[in-house]
Amino acid sequence: MGWSKDDEPGARKGYHHGNLREALIRAALNLIGEKGPAGFTFADAARAAGVSSAAPYRHFRDRDALMADIAKRGFELFRDALQKAWSGGKPNPYVAFEAVGRAFLAFARTEPAHYSAMFEAGVPLDSAPGLQQAADEAFAVLRSAADALTAHMPRDSRPPAMMMSLHIWSMAHGIASLFARGDAGRRRLPMPPEELLEAAILVYLRGLGITDSK
Amino acid sequence: MGWSKDDEPGARKGYHHGNLREALIRAALNLIGEKGPAGFTFADAARAAGVSSAAPYRHFRDRDALMADIAKRGFELFRDALQKAWSGGKPNPYVAFEAVGRAFLAFARTEPAHYSAMFEAGVPLDSAPGLQQAADEAFAVLRSAADALTAHMPRDSRPPAMMMSLHIWSMAHGIASLFARGDAGRRRLPMPPEELLEAAILVYLRGLGITDSK
DNA sequence: TGTACATCAGTGAACGCGCGTTCACTGATGTAC
DNA sequence: TGTACATCAGTGAACGCGCGTTCACTGATGTAC
Numbered sequence: 001m002g003w004s005k006d007d008e009p010g011a012r013k014g015y016h017h018g019n020l021r022e023a024l025i026r027a028a029l030n031l032i033g034e035k036g037p038a039g040f041t042f043a044d045a046a047r048a049a050g051v052s053s054a055a056p057y058r059h060f061r062d063r064d065a066l067m068a069d070i071a072k073r074g075f076e077l078f079r080d081a082l083q084k085a086w087s088g089g090k091p092n093p094y095v096a097f098e099a100v101g102r103a104f105l106a107f108a109r110t111e112p113a114h115y116s117a118m119f120e121a122g123v124p125l126d127s128a129p130g131l132q133q134a135a136d137e138a139f140a141v142l143r144s145a146a147d148a149l150t151a152h153m154p155r156d157s158r159p160p161a162m163m164m165s166l167h168i169w170s171m172a173h174g175i176a177s178l179f180a181r182g183d184a185g186r187r188r189l190p191m192p193p194e195e196l197l198e199a200a201i202l203v204y205l206r207g208l209g210i211t212d213s214k
Numbered sequence: 215m216g217w218s219k220d221d222e223p224g225a226r227k228g229y230h231h232g233n234l235r236e237a238l239i240r241a242a243l244n245l246i247g248e249k250g251p252a253g254f255t256f257a258d259a260a261r262a263a264g265v266s267s268a269a270p271y272r273h274f275r276d277r278d279a280l281m282a283d284i285a286k287r288g289f290e291l292f293r294d295a296l297q298k299a300w301s302g303g304k305p306n307p308y309v310a311f312e313a314v315g316r317a318f319l320a321f322a323r324t325e326p327a328h329y330s331a332m333f334e335a336g337v338p339l340d341s342a343p344g345l346q347q348a349a350d351e352a353f354a355v356l357r358s359a360a361d362a363l364t365a366h367m368p369r370d371s372r373p374p375a376m377m378m379s380l381h382i383w384s385m386a387h388g389i390a391s392l393f394a395r396g397d398a399g400r401r402r403l404p405m406p407p408e409e410l411l412e413a414a415i416l417v418y419l420r421g422l423g424i425t426d427s428k
Numbered sequence: 429t430g431t432a433c434a435t436c437a438g439t440g441a442a443c444g445c446g447c448g449t450t451c452a453c454t455g456a457t458g459t460a461c
Numbered sequence: 462t463g464t465a466c467a468t469c470a471g472t473g474a475a476c477g478c479g480c481g482t483t484c485a486c487t488g489a490t491g492t493a494c
Contacts, residue, residue, distance in 0.1 A: 017471070036336050038252040043447055055471050057449075119392075120334065122250050125401070135401075159417075162404060167414045171381070174388025178333070187339070187349075190376060200381045200418075203373075207421030231438070257480055269438050271482075 021059040023049040025073070028066055032113035037121035042066070067117055068128035074114030075134035081107050082141040093149040094205070094212045100145055101172060101201050105194050108176035119173060142169055149210060159208045171200050235273040237263040239287070242280055246327035251335035256280070281331055282342035288328030289348035295321050296355040307363040308419070308426045314359055315386055315415050319408050322390035333387060356383055363424060373422045385414050 017023065027048035031040035042063045046053045060066045085103030089096045108115045117123060118135075125132045146161040146168070153159075180193040189196065205211070231237065241262035245254035256277045260267045274280045299317030303310045322329045331337060332349075339346045360375035360382070367373075394407040403410065419425070 020470075041447060042449095051470095052472055053447085054449080054451090054473080058470055062448085163410070163413060166403070166410060167385070167417070170388035170392055170410070170414070171385045172388070173392055174384035174386070177391060178384055178387055189380070196377070196380060196384070199377060200384070203381070203421035204414075204418055205421070207417035207419070234437075255480060256482095265437095266439050267480085268440080268482080268484090272437055276481085 017049075017051060017055075020049060020051060020055060023051075024056055024059060024066065025070060028070060029113040032070075032116055037067075037116040064123075064127060067121055067123050068131055070114065071117040071121070071123045072128050072131040072134050074111065074118040075131070075138045077111065077114060078107055078118065079134065079138035079141055082138060086141060086145050089145070089148050092212075093145070093151075094210070097145050097149050097205075098198060098201055100142060101168065101197050102194055104172040105176055105180050105197055108180050112181060115176070120177065139165065139169065149205075150208075153209070157209070164208070167204065168201065171204070172197055175200075231263075231265060231269075234263060234265060234269060237265075238270055238273060238280065239284060242284060243327040246284075246330055251281075251330040278337075278341060281335055281337050282345055284328065285331040285335070285337045286342050286345040286348050288325065288332040289345070289352045291325065291328060292321055292332065293348065293352035293355055296352060300355060300359050303359070303362050306426075307359070307365075308424070311359055311363050311419075312412060312415055314356060315382065315411050316408055318386040319390055319394050319411055322394050326395060329390070334391065353379065353383065363419075364422075367423070371423070378422070381418065382415065385418070386411055389414075 024045050027045045028040060031044055031048065042056055043053045045066065046056050049055075056066070060069070081103050082100050085099040086096050087099070123131075125135055143161055143165040146164040150158050150161060150164070175193050175197050178187060179189050179196070238259050241259045242254060245258055245262065256270055257267045259280065260270050263269075270280070274283070295317050296314055299313040300310050301313070337345075339349055357375060357379040360378040364372050364375060364378070389407050389411050392401060393403045393410070
């Protein structure tokens with residue numbers, strides 16, 4: 001959304017289609033959002049973009065290439081969202097760290113199609129140039145946040161940032177995929193997923209000897 | 215596995231097929247295990263079971279019904295596996311609780327096809343009679359383990375068992391779906407998933423004031 | 429024990445459908461001069 | 462500024478394929494008597 005209103009008319013005025021590549025990605029995102037990662041075909045995307053079924057081949061080798069591209073863009077957006085939430089550790093690392101957690105779930109909720117392509121569609125990380133790197137960069141945001149959060153601790157009692165970030169990453173993904181989907185029919189929860197994650201992070205950090213009051 | 219060696223010869227000797235229903239489920243599990251939850255068709259399953267493509271309709275309304283049945287059986291096996299790992303809280307609740315965590319990952323690893331059907335194939339929990347209940351019972355094992363683990367704590371500082379079990383469930387699922395898949399191309403990990411989960415549970419329980427030495 | 433009959437699991441042929449993919453084409457765009 | 466030409470995005474017709482599903486059928490099983 002957001003730029004779609006400007007883009008659609010803009011797309012028509014070009015030569016044949018204008019920007020079919022973008023239109024196909026947009027269409028695929030809509031279809032994934034509606035029917036899940038397996039719920040669209042190459043032909044569907046073409047139809048939704050208003051072109052013939054042969055047109056997409058000018059831009060993507062096949063459906064997998066389209067999905068890989070979506071996953072890559074997803075990780076880039078994800079990285080940016082986490083980065084922004086971290087905001088350099090302001091106002092303090094503890095608060096910023098929790099903001100990163102919330103941003104994780106917010107992304108899963110507002111960009112379910114990207115999220116599916118990134119984590120659930122089985123897209124291999126080497127299936128598009130830059131995909132692996134984008135995924136690594138997104139993870140690196142969390143990882144360096146963990147670094148900053150533990151920087152003040154004495155070396156010998158400092159928990160490994162790698163482990164911390166894997167734990168938080170896993171917990172957030174677990175909650176996102178079980179409870180925070182826009183999908184349907186999934187399990188009910190006695191509280192919002194954001195609160196569930198926030199509580200988990202709080203308990204977890206306390207277990208590492210990290211608290212807000214410091 | 216396990217009973218398959220006895221079953222296959224046994225299946226041939228009956229009337230037409232013997233036990234086609236079971237054979238179809240077995241075939242579907244193999245196909246899901248090989249190519250993911252979306253990687254098989256109704257016709258594939260029939261072919262793998264060595265029957266005509268019309269035969270499965272005698273046993274399942276459609277592919278979704280087959281998947282729902284697999285998910286239900288999966289939750290039943292899962293419940294039993296968690297129950298067994300908990301083993302009534304022996305030798306002590308803390309140790310038994312960690313065994314439940316390990317059993318979670320072990321299930322995801324040894325029964326990837328069941329696990330997919332249960333958590334990743336998007337099977338609605340109301341799509342088969344008994345499915346919801348089987349899922350609830352599996353979760354209930356973890357939930358009552360959390361109850362037992364906190365039973366000795368004073369009422370006012372006792373963490374809610376519901377929250378605890380949702381956290382552990384989410385963490386285990388997150389680790390399972392990100393790192394413990396037999397699949398392919400998934401992310402590398404500097405340690406076995408079991409250790410990652412064990413460390414997470416340890417830190418988490420410490421954060422709640424629960425330790426082994428008690 | 430034997431016979432007649434109902435039941436029921438699996439057959440195989442058939443169908444419509446939509447997908448993926450190829451192909452020669454067309455018509456708009458960009459550019460050399 | 463104008464003309465000729467190369468490039469390139471999208472067309473539309475065509476194809477083979479496999480899937481889902483239906484249908485009248487067949488042949489084995491179970492059972493009533």
